[in-house]
Amino acid sequence: xADPTLPQRxxxxxxxxxxxxxxxxxxxxxFCFVAFCCFRAQGAVTAVTVNCDDPPDQVREPELYSRWKRxxxxxxxxxxxxxxxxxxxxxxxxxxxxxx
Numbered sequence: 001x002a003d004p005t006l007p008q009r010x011x012x013x014x015x016x017x018x019x020x021x022x023x024x025x026x027x028x029x030x031f032c033f034v035a036f037c038c039f040r041a042q043g044a045v046t047a048v049t050v051n052c053d054d055p056p057d058q059v060r061e062p063e064l065y066s067r068w069k070r071x072x073x074x075x076x077x078x079x080x081x082x083x084x085x086x087x088x089x090x091x092x093x094x095x096x097x098x099x100x
Contacts (some may be wrong), residue, residue, distance in 0.1 A: 052076075 052072040058065045 056064045056068055
């Protein structure tokens with residue numbers, strides 16, 4: 001049984017739990033804000049795509065036309081890498097010949 005002459009500590013313990021809960025809520029809100037900012041920026045960057053078959057008007061929209069031209073030239077530029085992840089029929093035949 002509790003001794004009524006001893007000091008009661010319920011209020012200080014409750015204050016500690018409130019501080020912990022408020023801290024967790026603050027950390028969660030900061031995490032949500034950072035995640036929102038990151039995913040929003042990523043969506044804004046990837047939302048615009050360039051269609052190389054349909055050029056914008058060079059006279060009316062010169063900035064858009066220069067961006068369109070630059071991005072289409074980058075797409076059509078040959079890559080310097082010799083690495084390919086696809087196999088030709090000759091590669092498959094050579095592999096099966098060596099493995100057998």
